[in-house]
Amino acid sequence: MVESKILVVDDDINICELIEVYLMKEGYKVYKANDGESALKIFKEKQVDLILLDIMMPKMDGYSVLKEIRRESQIPVIMLTAKGETFDKVLGLELGADDYMVKPFEPKELVARIRAVLRRYKPLSQKRVIEYTDLVIDPDSYIVMYKGNKIEMPPKEFDLLYFLASNPNKVYTRDQLLYEVWGYDYPGDSRTVDVHVKRVREKLMENEEWQIKTVWGVGYKFEVK
Amino acid sequence: MVESKILVVDDDINICELIEVYLMKEGYKVYKANDGESALKIFKEKQVDLILLDIMMPKMDGYSVLKEIRRESQIPVIMLTAKGETFDKVLGLELGADDYMVKPFEPKELVARIRAVLRRYKPLSQKRVIEYTDLVIDPDSYIVMYKGNKIEMPPKEFDLLYFLASNPNKVYTRDQLLYEVWGYDYPGDSRTVDVHVKRVREKLMENEEWQIKTVWGVGYKFEVK
DNA sequence: AAAATTTTTAATAATGTGTGAATTTAATTT
DNA sequence: AAATTAAATTCACACATTATTAAAAATTTT
Secondary structure (H helix, E strand, O other), X not given: OOOOEEEEEOOOHHHHHHHHHHHHHOOOEEEEEOOHHHHHHHHHHOOOOEEEEEOOOOOOOHHHHHHHHHOOOOOOEEEEEEOOOOOOHHHHHHHOOOEEEEEOOOHHHXXXXXXXXXXXXXXXXXXXXXXXXXXXXXXXXXXXXXXXEEEOOOHHHHHHHHHHHHOOOOOEEHHHHHHHHHOOOOOOXXXXXXXXXXXXXXXXXXXXXXXXXXXXXXXXXXXXX | OOOOEEEEEOOOHHHHHHHHHHHHHOOOEEEEEXXXXXXXXXXXXXXXXXXXXXXXXXXXXXXXXXXXXXXOOOOOEEEEEEOOOOOOHHHHHHOOOOEEEEEOOOHHHXXXXXHHHHHHXXXXXXXXXXXXXXXXXXXXXXXXXXXXXXXXOOHHHHXXXXXXXXXXXXXXXXXXXXXXXXXXXXXXXXXXXXXXXXXXXXXXXXXXOEEEEEEOOOEEEXXXX
């Protein structure tokens, strides 16, 4: 599963780094920003999955940042507030924060909240069953049925097939596939795609109605007759 | 999973709406009532699964509403009471309240308690015996019958099995299982799930028709042939 | 306090993934 | 049409990740 990317926004550099250490330990990718403006910049540039947003910041406060973000995205946001600060719950809620935490907090609790929020948010990209003749790809059960038989498939192969099959007849370059299936900043070689295509192909054999076709000099597509 | 329906009863409209926002975010369906009488009306009309009940209300107070509800239903009720108000715990308990919260409260604490209460007293409508070949899982008696024999199972293992078996063929990540079976804010490690799966498996041995299957790189599912 | 259950830890086992090099295929040039 | 070049395929193995398990530690229940 592709790790989630989290943007941490706090004017206190130490807090940022502390949080970073914990989140990295949990396998998250972390971006940091120390003020509202650079937060928005990173938010626009990177495809982050969740934002931890401190409220009290010089120049642009957390509420303003949140308001700005909400103009274009429903990305999950957890507000951070120092004990004693008056945190206007209602305001945060109305602006669309998903949760909030009072500093200082237990790292474990932070991680739990992040997981809960991400879990809640993810189903939004409702995955659906894809069907063609002799082929059913069901992301709920993670099963591929080919000519009535269950085909076991490791996650990467499944994701690749699922992605291609959900966009039939559209060609993707290897780089596009790496981006879509492997993740936004996957550093690896594009040969990797070839190998996975091969593995999917040998599990799905030749077929009349559809196949993963090579578009020479360009990439691959899931072609349907 | 079918979302639970919650009735929020408070004479303060703002509080009602605040709670509504939070609960909707958690995926609950929310009904609101601002006095005892309309609360009872909704309670009778809709099949709600849990009631949040403010005590101090004009006309008919929370105790009276609870008393009325208890004449015909064991539905879980969480009492709400403002700080400073004299709240008679004993009375609330005697009348059969399941829990109570003092306002102002942390929304996430409210959610945690709701989940806890619902897990304990799953509404009768949703609580059902699950049956497969050679397997009966009865949530009323907390008993698992496997090939005609009673299988003793500690609560966590039972809950895990029950959850998986009530959603056959659907894969859940470890995090999802922690969220669904362990609870909203469980901070623990996801290896915990593995261990429980192992224990359930060794009690239920190999079986042709169904099994708890590992979906490599993803999670677990209760697979049925 | 003892027993039962749950959680954590850590070592081991199982499985999946990515890479370079060799090979094959396709397009282009001569 | 043969030779050349570029791209795609394939292989196999090292490496990485994930799952399983046993056992110890912590917690809860009795």
